[in-house]
Ligand SMILES: Nc1ncnc2c1ncn2[C@@H]1O[C@H](COP(=O)(O)OP(=O)(O)OP(=O)(O)O)[C@@H](O)[C@H]1O
Ligand SMILES: C[C@H](N)[C@H](N)CCCCCC(=O)O
């Protein structure tokens with residue numbers, strides 16, 4: 001069940017996916033949003049569905065959106081940044097089935113349209129990787145990215161194993177007709193081993209897509225210093241020629 005038209009024609013943004021869950025999609029998406037806003041681009045973060053939400057005072061908290069809200073200084077309620085929250089830490093389709101609810105695409109579309117009407121650039125985070133079921137088993141995260149018609153930024157791990165995961169993710173996206181802006185290698189060590197040093201060029205050669213940047217492993221993301229390193233690392237991504245080539249908003253370092 002996929003619709004073929006973009007939810008809001010002409011919206012500028014990126015869809016941040018990853019080679020896996022826990023690779024750093026939220027950190028990168030929040031960092032991109034904060035870096036854009038620090039350079040006066042009216043950007044906002046949006047994660048349509050979050051599973052594995054924490055329960056606080058009887059309410060499910062969209063913790064990914066809360067990280068972005070804080071880092072990027074977003075004056076939006078969490079419910080607008082993530083309209084669908086699920087408790088179980090599972091694929092959203094499974095978490096929804098277990099909760100006896102159905103994820104309604106129109107709820108996602110309405111929230112997306114509302115933000116798109118007030119911001120110039122949307123940084124959308126998926127859930128897990130591309131082949132994660134969102135609605136039943138026939139509407140995947142990949143289908144959501146296709147439906148929104150946004151180019152992908154793929155977040156990948158730095159070490160051994162990431163060539164296969166990353167190139168397969170790029171190939172799956174291209175096979176599905178999506179555009180791929182490039183790959184961000186996250187948690188890149190200060191002293192990478194041989195795999196870490198050679199992986200970026202191999203991923204570029206095999207996937208045909210650029211490495212947009214390597215974001216360092218940051219010791220304390222809750223500290224002001226850590227947040228600054230994250231935001232400035234992503235500002236470097238936004239200022240690089242590879243970002244401009246895909247048509248992202250140009251910022252000056
Ligand atoms: N560059 C980094 N430096 C230090 N810690 C990081 C970095 N990137 C991610 N992390 C940490 O790794 C964990 C996973 O990151 P994150 O929540 O962004 O992953 P995710 O891909 O969004 O996960 P999910 O699939 O659940 O949405 C978090 O604890 C986060 O703080
Ligand atoms: C719970 C987790 N943090 C994410 N929100 C959802 C990840 C779904 C992964 C499904 C899978 O690939 O097996």
Ligand SMILES: [Mg+2]
Pocket residue numbers: 025026027064125
């Ligand atoms: Mg996340």
